[in-house]
Amino acid sequence: MIDIQLHYAPIDIAACINKVMSPETGGIDVFIGTVRNSTKGKKVLRLEFEAYETMAVKEMTKIAAEIFRRWPTQKVLIHHRTGIMNIGEVPVVIAVAAAHRAAAFDACRYAIDTLKQTVPIWKKEVFEDGEVWVAAHP
Amino acid sequence: MKIKVLAFGIARDIMNATIVEAMIDGEATVAALKKQLETTYPKLHDLSSYMVAVNNEYALPDVVLQPGDEVAIIPPVSGG
Numbered sequence: 001m002i003d004i005q006l007h008y009a010p011i012d013i014a015a016c017i018n019k020v021m022s023p024e025t026g027g028i029d030v031f032i033g034t035v036r037n038s039t040k041g042k043k044v045l046r047l048e049f050e051a052y053e054t055m056a057v058k059e060m061t062k063i064a065a066e067i068f069r070r071w072p073t074q075k076v077l078i079h080h081r082t083g084i085m086n087i088g089e090v091p092v093v094i095a096v097a098a099a100h101r102a103a104a105f106d107a108c109r110y111a112i113d114t115l116k117q118t119v120p121i122w123k124k125e126v127f128e129d130g131e132v133w134v135a136a137h138p
Numbered sequence: 139m140k141i142k143v144l145a146f147g148i149a150r151d152i153m154n155a156t157i158v159e160a161m162i163d164g165e166a167t168v169a170a171l172k173k174q175l176e177t178t179y180p181k182l183h184d185l186s187s188y189m190v191a192v193n194n195e196y197a198l199p200d201v202v203l204q205p206g207d208e209v210a211i212i213p214p215v216s217g218g
Contacts, residue, residue, distance in 0.1 A: 033218050049217070052146050052210055055194040056217075080217060092218050112218055120191070120210075121217030122147030133148040134216035138186045 002064040003077040004057055011079050011093050020075040020097040029104035031112045033092035035085050045126045049082040049091055052120040056080070059119040063111050067096065070110070071103040078111060080121060091123070139166045141203055143175070144210035149188065152181045153211075162203075168192070169199035171209070188213045 003019055013032060020028055035047050064076040075097040085091055094111045098104040115121075123134050141160050145153045153175075160174045168190045176182045189212040190197050196212070203209060 050147055051217070052144070052191070052212070055191055055210070055212075058194050116215070116218045118196075118215065119217050120146065120212050120215055122213065123216045124147075133151070133213070135214040136148040136185055136216075 001075040002061060002068075003075070003079075004060045004064065005079045006051055006053055006056060007079060007081040008083055009081075011081055011090050013090065013093055016077055016079055016093045016095050020077050020095045022074060022097065024099060025074055025097040026099045027101040027104045028095055028097045029101070029108035030096075031092070031094040031108050032090055033112070035087050035089050035091065037087045039125055042127055044087070045128060046087070047085050047091070048124040048126060048131075049080075049085065050122050050124075051080070051082045053082075055120045060115065063114050063118070066114075067107040067111060071098065071107045072100070073098040073103050073107050076107070076111070078115065080115075080119070082121065139203070139205070141166060141171060141207075141209055143171070144208070146210065147213045147216075148185065149182070149211040149213045152179050166203040167199065168197045168201045168203065171203065172199070175211070182211075186214050 060078045067076050077095040079093045081091050096104045096108040125132050162170050191210045
């Protein structure tokens with residue numbers, strides 16, 4: 001099972017985990033991204049996310065498909081939120097279910113690492129004295 | 139050929155629009171599009187890198203654009 005979604009409102013983490021539960025599963029690895037209050041010692045007020053929606057869904061689906069190719073896994077869920085998020089809010093939830101934990105851990109890490117490299121979603125950090133698109137400049 | 143280009147993130151800020159039009163003389167490759175856009179919007183040079191997506195797929199420089207393609211500028215991504 002692959003479950004990919006973009007959200008425009010808070011992600012229901014418990015619902016995400018429920019979706020990957022099954023009797024065949026021996027373990028679920030979950031990554032929850034949260035908005036941090038500072039970057040490089042500078043106070044962050046909020047993050048503003050934006051997505052190229054159709055392509056983002058396509059790229060996240062590719063990640064899930066690659067997980068099934070590489071690891072013995074049963075269910076992969078990747079949900080990403082866009083829009084304005086305050087400190088502590090959750091931009092991303094990834095949940096991978098597998099019969100055995102090693103595959104779940106490895107696949108979940110692969111999913112978040114790859115998402116950060118390939119999925120066309122952008123975040124702007126808003127500070128007290130300005131704002132910056134993350135990773136845009138060298 | 140006239141090409142409509144979607145812009146996201148910092149590319150949208152640089153171009154000051156969500157959609158821009160680029161006119162390419164000769165073969166409309168991704169490389170030619172990037173060159174044209176960089177002439178019009180020199181600040182694109184300041185980015186760490188950027189990609190072009192054609193029909194929702196990352197496209198190499200030698201890909202030739204066709205009428206009706208959905209083309210987008212993809213500045214460095216930062217999701218998660």
